[in-house]
Amino acid sequence: MISIHNEPQPTDLGDVRVANRAVVLRHVRLHAPCSRADIAARTGLNKATVSSLVAELITQRLVRETGLTENRVGRPATMLVLDGEPYAALGLQIGADELVAVAIDLGGNRLLTWRRAFATTTVSPTETLRALTALTRRAIGRVTATGRTVQGLTVGVPGLVDPAGAVPLATALGWRDVPVAAELRAALRDPGFAVGVDSVANLAALAEQRHGAYAGITDLVHLTGGLTVGAGIVAAGRLLRGGRGFAGEIGHLPIDPAGPPCACGARGCLTALVGLPAVVRRLLPDAEADGPVVDYLPELARIVALARHDDPTVLSGLAETGRQLGRGVAVLTDLLNPEAVVVGDHFAALAPWLLPAARSELAARAHVPGAGGCRLEASTLDAAAALGGATAALATVEAGRLPVR
Amino acid sequence: MISIHNEPQPTDLGDVRVANRAVVLRHVRLHAPCSRADIAARTGLNKATVSSLVAELITQRLVRETGLTENRVGRPATMLVLDGEPYAALGLQIGADELVAVAIDLGGNRLLTWRRAFATTTVSPTETLRALTALTRRAIGRVTATGRTVQGLTVGVPGLVDPAGAVPLATALGWRDVPVAAELRAALRDPGFAVGVDSVANLAALAEQRHGAYAGITDLVHLTGGLTVGAGIVAAGRLLRGGRGFAGEIGHLPIDPAGPPCACGARGCLTALVGLPAVVRRLLPDAEADGPVVDYLPELARIVALARHDDPTVLSGLAETGRQLGRGVAVLTDLLNPEAVVVGDHFAALAPWLLPAARSELAARAHVPGAGGCRLEASTLDAAAALGGATAALATVEAGRLPVR
Numbered sequence: 001m002i003s004i005h006n007e008p009q010p011t012d013l014g015d016v017r018v019a020n021r022a023v024v025l026r027h028v029r030l031h032a033p034c035s036r037a038d039i040a041a042r043t044g045l046n047k048a049t050v051s052s053l054v055a056e057l058i059t060q061r062l063v064r065e066t067g068l069t070e071n072r073v074g075r076p077a078t079m080l081v082l083d084g085e086p087y088a089a090l091g092l093q094i095g096a097d098e099l100v101a102v103a104i105d106l107g108g109n110r111l112l113t114w115r116r117a118f119a120t121t122t123v124s125p126t127e128t129l130r131a132l133t134a135l136t137r138r139a140i141g142r143v144t145a146t147g148r149t150v151q152g153l154t155v156g157v158p159g160l161v162d163p164a165g166a167v168p169l170a171t172a173l174g175w176r177d178v179p180v181a182a183e184l185r186a187a188l189r190d191p192g193f194a195v196g197v198d199s200v201a202n203l204a205a206l207a208e209q210r211h212g213a214y215a216g217i218t219d220l221v222h223l224t225g226g227l228t229v230g231a232g233i234v235a236a237g238r239l240l241r242g243g244r245g246f247a248g249e250i251g252h253l254p255i256d257p258a259g260p261p262c263a264c265g266a267r268g269c270l271t272a273l274v275g276l277p278a279v280v281r282r283l284l285p286d287a288e289a290d291g292p293v294v295d296y297l298p299e300l301a302r303i304v305a306l307a308r309h310d311d312p313t314v315l316s317g318l319a320e321t322g323r324q325l326g327r328g329v330a331v332l333t334d335l336l337n338p339e340a341v342v343v344g345d346h347f348a349a350l351a352p353w354l355l356p357a358a359r360s361e362l363a364a365r366a367h368v369p370g371a372g373g374c375r376l377e378a379s380t381l382d383a384a385a386a387l388g389g390a391t392a393a394l395a396t397v398e399a400g401r402l403p404v405r
Numbered sequence: 406m407i408s409i410h411n412e413p414q415p416t417d418l419g420d421v422r423v424a425n426r427a428v429v430l431r432h433v434r435l436h437a438p439c440s441r442a443d444i445a446a447r448t449g450l451n452k453a454t455v456s457s458l459v460a461e462l463i464t465q466r467l468v469r470e471t472g473l474t475e476n477r478v479g480r481p482a483t484m485l486v487l488d489g490e491p492y493a494a495l496g497l498q499i500g501a502d503e504l505v506a507v508a509i510d511l512g513g514n515r516l517l518t519w520r521r522a523f524a525t526t527t528v529s530p531t532e533t534l535r536a537l538t539a540l541t542r543r544a545i546g547r548v549t550a551t552g553r554t555v556q557g558l559t560v561g562v563p564g565l566v567d568p569a570g571a572v573p574l575a576t577a578l579g580w581r582d583v584p585v586a587a588e589l590r591a592a593l594r595d596p597g598f599a600v601g602v603d604s605v606a607n608l609a610a611l612a613e614q615r616h617g618a619y620a621g622i623t624d625l626v627h628l629t630g631g632l633t634v635g636a637g638i639v640a641a642g643r644l645l646r647g648g649r650g651f652a653g654e655i656g657h658l659p660i661d662p663a664g665p666p667c668a669c670g671a672r673g674c675l676t677a678l679v680g681l682p683a684v685v686r687r688l689l690p691d692a693e694a695d696g697p698v699v700d701y702l703p704e705l706a707r708i709v710a711l712a713r714h715d716d717p718t719v720l721s722g723l724a725e726t727g728r729q730l731g732r733g734v735a736v737l738t739d740l741l742n743p744e745a746v747v748v749g750d751h752f753a754a755l756a757p758w759l760l761p762a763a764r765s766e767l768a769a770r771a772h773v774p775g776a777g778g779c780r781l782e783a784s785t786l787d788a789a790a791a792l793g794g795a796t797a798a799l800a801t802v803e804a805g806r807l808p809v810r
Contacts, residue, residue, distance in 0.1 A: 016421060160773060168774055219648040231740065235645045235652075242640070242742020243624040246773040249739035254732070257662065264772060327659070334654035335636065335740065337647020367669060368565060368651040369573055 017053075020045055022400030024053045028063055028082050029107070035077035054080065060402060061086050062106065082107045087403050088143045090153035091389025092132060093200060096121050096172050096227050097295060099132055101139045102386035106394060108211060111143055113383055119294075125178040133187040140191075151404055152193045152393030155180060156200040156385035158228060160246050165197035171251075171263065172227040193404055196392060200224050201248050202239050203388030204344055204379070205232025210391050213380050214340045221338045222379065223250070223329075225345030227296070229271045233336060251275070255327050273324040276300065276346045283317040300346055307353050318353035325354060326361025329376055333362065337372040344379040351378035422458075425450060427805030429458045433468055433487050434512070440482035459485065465807060466491045467511065487512045492808050493548045495558035496794025497537060498605060501526050501577050501632050502700060504537055506544045507791035511799060513616060516548060518788055524699075530583040538592040545596075556809055557598045557798030560585060561605035561790035563633060565651050570602035576656075576668065577632040598809055601797060605629050606653050607644050608793030609749055609784070610637025615796050618785050619745045626743045627784065628655070628734075630750030632701070634676045638741060656680070660732050678729040681705065681751045688722040705751055712758050723758035730759060731766025734781055738767065742777040749784040756783035 027039050034042075040050045057063040064083035069076035084106025093100040099118045103111040116135055120128050132155070140150055157180060159170025165181025181197045188195065205222035214220055218237040224230045231250040233240040240247050251271040252264050259268025260278065272278055280287050280299045283306075287299050306314040329341050347354060359376050366372065381387060397403045432444050439447075445455045462468040469488040474481035489511025498505040504523045508516040521540055525533050537560070545555055562585060564575025570586025586602045593600065610627035619625055623642040629635045636655040638645040645652050656676040657669050664673025665683065677683055685692050685704045688711075692704050711719040734746050752759060764781050771777065786792060802808050 217648070233740075235640060235647070236643065238641060240640045240645070240741065242777060243622070243744035243779075244742055244773075244777050246777045247640075247740060247742040249742075249772050252739060252772045253736060254659070266770075331658060331736070332740075334657060335638075335652060335737075336645065337649055337652040337654075339648035365671075367654050367657045368649075372647060372649050372651045374648070 018400035020049060020400070021053055021057065022398060024050060024057065025062060025082075025398065025400065028057075028080055032081040033066055033079035035079055037077060039080075058083075062397070062403070086148055087151050087394075087397065088148040089151045089390045089393035090136065090139055090143070091156065091203065091383075091386035091391070091393065092136060092153060093156040093203075093383065093386040093389065094120060094128060094132060094173065095158065095200075097297065099128075099135050100383050100386040101135050102383050102390050103139055103143050104387070104390045104394075105148065106397060108391070110387075111146070111148075112139060113386075114139065115383070120173050125173075125175050126183075128173075129178075129180065129183050129187065133184060136184070136188065149404055150191070150193050151397055152196065154196040154198055154203065154389035154392045155184065156198060156203040156389050158200045158224065158226065158230065160249070161197050161199050161202075163245050165195070167197070194393065194396070196389075198389070198392065199230060199232065199248060200385035201230035201232035202241075203232070203386075203392060204381075204384035205234050205388070206239065206391055207381055207384045207388030208232075208342050208379065209234050209237075211381060211387060212342060212384075213377065214342065214375075217339045219336070219338045220340045220342060221332055221336065222384070223341060223343045223347060224385070225274075225343065225347045226276050229275055229328075231332065233338075235336065235338075250328065250332070253328050253331060255324055270324070270328045274321050274328070274347075279303070279317075279321055279346065279350070282321065283314050296346075300349060304349060307350070315353060318350060319357040321350075322354035322357030323361045326358035326376075327365055329358060329362050329374075330365035330371070333366045333371050333374045334368060337368060338374055340375045340377060342377050342379050344381070344384050348378040348380075423805035425454060425805070426458055426462070427803060429455060429462065430467060430487075430803065430805065433462075433485055437486040438471055438484035440484055442482060444485075463488075467802070467808070491553055492556050492799075492802065493553040494556045494795045494798035495541065495544055495548070496561065496608065496788075496791035496796070496798065497541060497558060498561040498608075498788065498791040498794065499525060499533060499537060499578065500563065500605075502702065504533075504540050505788050505791040506540050507788050507795050508544055508548050509792070509795045509799075510553065511802060513796070515792075516551070516553075517544060518791075519544065520788070525578050530578075530580050531588075533578075534583075534585065534588050534592065538589060541589070541593065554809055555596070555598050556802055557601065559601040559603055559608065559794035559797045560589065561603060561608040561794050563605045563629065563631065563635065565654070566602050566604050566607075568650050570600070572602070599798065599801070601794075603794070603797065604635060604637065604653060605790035606635035606637035607646075608637070608791075608797060609786075609789040610639050610793070611644065611796055612786055612789045612793030613637075613747050613784060614639050614642075616786060616792060617747060617789075618782065619747065619780075622744045624741070624743045625745045625747060626737055626741065627789070628746065628748045628752060629790070630679075630748065630752045631681050634680055634733075636737065638743075640741065640743075655733065655737070658733050658736060660729055675729070675733045679726050679733070679752075684708070684722075684726055684751065684755070687726065688719050701751075705754060709754060712755070720758060723755060724762040726755075727759040727762030728766045731763035731781075732770055734763060734767050734779075735770035735776070738771045738776050738779045739773060742773060743779055745780045745782060747782050747784045749786070749789050753783040753785075 036050050040047045061083050066079045087106045091102045099116045101114040158172040160168050166179040185195045201224045208222050220234050222232040229251045231248040252269040256268035260272050262269040262272035276296050441455050445452045466488050471484045492511045496507045504521045506519045562572050563577040565573050571584040590600045606629045613627050625639050627637040634656045636653040657674040661673030665677050667674040667677035681701050
């Protein structure tokens with residue numbers, strides 16, 4: 001098999017040190033406690049280089065000595081673990097009915113997970129960003145009060161995000177052309193760290209790849225649910241973004257032209273069949289008796305309760321929803337051959353009843369043998385997109401750049 | 406926007422030299438004639454490094470001095486161009502009705518393009534590989550007779566290719582589990598260069614990215630036609646392969662559940678609507694009067710002739726085919742946000758009549774604004790997959806490794 005190579009980049013000794021710093025840091029993250037000799041043996045770097053890099057990483061408080069020695073043949077060795085305690089990053093998530101903040105340290109330990117109910121769709125984007133700024137300030141305050149320095153933050157939005165961090169379209173929020181990154185940076189008065197914006201689907205996929213049950217696999221898709229359905233695609237270990245950063249729009253995949261009408265004007269799009277409003281409409285025909293549903297979470301809880309009590313109508317409706325989800329996943333599988341498709345949000349909440357039918361449909365519909373080895377699973381992460389946002393904000397440090405002090 | 410990084414790799418001075426060799430080689434390929442000073446200025450490498458690398462590249466006959474000097478302020482400079490004349494690579498392509506061989510030199514100049522009519526579907530895979538070996542030997546003979554050294558070869562197959570170069574499934578050829586790479590290597594008696602196998606869709610996408618009208622863009626899809634439809638996906642400058650190398654199976658994308666039956670058992674798959682047999686069946690209802698069509702190329706020529714004479718039935722049938730193609734491209738566009746989708750084979754032959762309708766449908770069906778900027782165009786390359794195979798076989802030299810002498 002052949003790879004097309006990206007443009008080769010000129011390399012100098014500074015780049016080499018950055019790259020090797022990243023190698024050592026990654027080795028410690030994955031294999032701690034480990035000794036300098038372990039690092040040299042496992043990475044192929046020579047011992048003098050490893051010693052020099054470790055000394056610098058200790059000075060920077062990215063790595064620390066535990067003083068422990070492992071039982072081993074030969075001389076006892078000083079063991080190293082990731083420190084990174086002085087460094088943190090934030091992930092924010094704008095949902096239709098809540099704002100979420102997560103902070104983690106460099107070791108991936110959660111420092112806080114805050115959810116604030118907020119009816120985003122009933123107020124202007126400006127008001128939402130004002131609330132988000134307030135939440136962000138409080139989170140920064142909490143993190144810095146413990147002596148940590150924030151290295152960056154990333155906001156997840158359920159919609160399209162352009163390379164400048166603006167949101168041309170977020171149907172689930174009713175947003176068009178909102179310059180999220182620029183407004184948040186201004187509101188935080190240029191905070192001295194990077195402020196990024198990305199789609200919740202991309203950030204959730206990043207969180208899965210780093211912290212989820214399938215952490216470390218190189219080809220996966222995360223499907224976000226709720227009012228709309230989105231895909232975050234990791235291919236060969238990298239987020240697939242496309243030419244303008246809009247990749248992952250799976251919500252209007254045509255599944256059943258005879259299906260219910262979609263907000264987009266077509267019929268039977270994936271969102272119109274398996275999005276949370278469609279599921280509520282199918283399983284709880286009485287839900288709209290008193291007018292349109294505004295808050296879907298109580299309805300989702302009702303569906304879960306009925307499914308737990310083996311309500312036959314709800315069970316058969318969930319199986320039908322699962323089959324439609326499986327048809328969408330089969331298209332993803334044939335096109336992208338992921339090792340895993342991980343579903344979040346209401347798909348995860350309903351997974352025990354959705355996934356058996358979805359997996360059968362995937363096996364029947366995918367055209368690559370054995371669905372290309374693709375596993376279809378529910379996410380086990382809490383606030384995946386916000387966690388992914390915080391993870392993304394640590395990328396420069398993990399790539400070997402020295403942290404903001 | 407944030408990238409997930411692949412695993413950082415340890416770097417040493419040898420790697421640095423390889424990487425910088427690739428940088429210089431690429432600069433000369435894209436900007437020749439250029440001077441050593443130009444290279445230093447444009448790549449950021451220092452002049453001593455550039456001089457040392459250029460000296461080595463000249464010794465290796467990868468670069469040569471032209472002796473020309475450009476008009477410029479200051480001292481005249483010796484100009485450099487890509488040499489690479491001593492180095493060649495081969496691409497082979499196994500089609501349902503032909504075998505193709507292409508050879509290029511390192512500069513991308515075609516040394517030969519051979520097509521041999523061969524009814525692959527009527528003989529065993531072993532017989533086909535025997536014919537392919539004979540064709541390959543003759544091509545190697547032709548190339549080496551001119552004093553060139555073959556650096557590698559890559560075979561394109563219209564089907565699934567696994568990482569070992571075996572073909573688990575190629576519907577268009579009627580193949581299952583054929584170890585193409587192993588058999589060809591054995592038949593060529595371990596030729597001392599790399600023998601690779603890839604899908605024709607992947608290789609055609611690589612050819613487009615390097616030699617096509619959209620050369621250099623980082624996100625594109627090439628759709629291959631003929632008996633089946635396949636997608637080669639380039640994302641962020643790299644071929645997207647997926648976990649087992651099976652990505653790009655677009656032939657059974659469900660487009661119209663009320664459409665004609667597909668060989669897979671479903672109805673209205675993309676192949677069943679816009680594959681060459683479906684197009685012939687739709688536009689030339691008399692074609693099957695004397696039994697099943699075996700050779701589709703004369704039928705394709707008849708369709709082109711009728712379209713040129715404005716036959717109303719053929720024109721409306723092509724417009725309908727174009728709309729169905731456009732629906733498939735809209736799915737690709739929403740999911741992958743490519744900058745261009747380039748269609749080859751019978752889609753390219755019929756492009757003047759297919760693409761206007763396909764573009765309208767794409768604009769109407771894609772959900773990202775302006776179809777995410779995606780252009781839908783016909784390939785202008787001859788024997789794209791074989792050309793891509795030869796290009797792929799030069800990848801190691803282009804990545805800065807020294808050539809096989």
